Amino acid sequence: MNRFTGKTVLVSGAGSGLGRAIALAFAAEGASVVAAGRTAASLDETVGLIEADGGTAVAVTADVTDSVLLQDLVRESVSRFGGLDIAVNNAGIFRGAVPVGEVSEEDWDAVLRTNVTGVWLAMKHEIAHMKENGGGVIVNISSNLGAHLRIPNTAAYITSKAAVSALTRAAALDHIHQGIRINAVSPGASAAPMSLRPGETEAGRAERMKSENPLGRVAKAEEVAAAVLYLASPGAGSVVGTDLVVDSGSSA
Numbered sequence: 001m002n003r004f005t006g007k008t009v010l011v012s013g014a015g016s017g018l019g020r021a022i023a024l025a026f027a028a029e030g031a032s033v034v035a036a037g038r039t040a041a042s043l044d045e046t047v048g049l050i051e052a053d054g055g056t057a058v059a060v061t062a063d064v065t066d067s068v069l070l071q072d073l074v075r076e077s078v079s080r081f082g083g084l085d086i087a088v089n090n091a092g093i094f095r096g097a098v099p100v101g102e103v104s105e106e107d108w109d110a111v112l113r114t115n116v117t118g119v120w121l122a123m124k125h126e127i128a129h130m131k132e133n134g135g136g137v138i139v140n141i142s143s144n145l146g147a148h149l150r151i152p153n154t155a156a157y158i159t160s161k162a163a164v165s166a167l168t169r170a171a172a173l174d175h176i177h178q179g180i181r182i183n184a185v186s187p188g189a190s191a192a193p194m195s196l197r198p199g200e201t202e203a204g205r206a207e208r209m210k211s212e213n214p215l216g217r218v219a220k221a222e223e224v225a226a227a228v229l230y231l232a233s234p235g236a237g238s239v240v241g242t243d244l245v246v247d248s249g250s251s252a
């Protein structure tokens with residue numbers, strides 16, 4: 001399929017894990033990809049993988065907690081590829097697996113600032129461009145942890161992701177009349193670094209999933225990417241404010 005030929009897609013957190021898989025999947029379907037994140041070397045690796053596959057991409061360093069850098073990021077996407085049609089706000093962090101009473105103020109602030117304020121700030125600048133240029137599509141990466149499922153010792157992350165799920169629906173209502181379609185994907189434990197417990201190997205995680213997870217395995221990064229591409233595609237033209245859970249049945 002080539003659903004995104006001629007489209008420019010911005011993916012934050014594109015230097016690793018799910019963001020990289022999402023960037024590769026869009027490029028494989030014809031999109032020009034702007035790969036954003038804080039680490040130039042990992043973004044360059046993503047761009048190299050896309051180019052090796054015959055695709056088009058550029059790496060732009062930006063921190064999603066910095067409004068000025070995000071505004072520059074949108075400007076850079078427009079100047080490199082002539083527009084911004086689709087944005088995937090994927091960058092996120094997890095800090096400190098401890099009970100609520102032991103979460104440090106530093107971890108709390110970092111998680112909320114990156115995961116919630118970062119998504120809001122990114123949308124603010126993406127929407128500013130899209131509403132003046134015929135609309136667009138935004139997909140926020142939330143999590144099944146938060147709005148759909150709670151587990152112990154993850155309070156800051158869960159709070160942040162519940163907020164991303166709610167923020168997505170609020171934004172969808174506020175901007176659909178401007179031709180901007182906004183949805184979320186909420187992955188469960190996926191084949192990406194964040195689902196590994198401290199010191200755990202991929203084989204250890206696979207063993208744990210057999211008992212923890214109804215499907216018995218993590219979601220492949222490509223499966224999460226496929227959900228993002230569906231929501232961004234013309235086929236999802238009437239899907240607005242959805243929070244699509246891709247979690248192997250964990251929150252069913």
Ligand SMILES: NC(=O)c1ccc[n+]([C@@H]2O[C@H](COP(=O)([O-])OP(=O)(O)OC[C@H]3O[C@@H](n4cnc5c(N)ncnc54)[C@H](OP(=O)(O)O)[C@@H]3O)[C@@H](O)[C@H]2O)c1
Nearest residue numbers: 013016017018038039063064091092143189190192194195
């Ligand atoms: N993996 C899972 O099982 C899972 C499950 C549910 C939801 N999710 C969500 O999926 C998203 C991707 O997670 P992942 O598993 O792929 O983790 P990951 O490999 O750690 O990727 C996170 C990406 O975000 C970037 N990032 C972090 N802070 C940033 C900032 N301030 N500004 C710009 N970029 C920043 C990181 O790059 P730099 O550090 O280079 O900036 C990194 O590339 C996250 O939102 C996560 O919460 C993951």
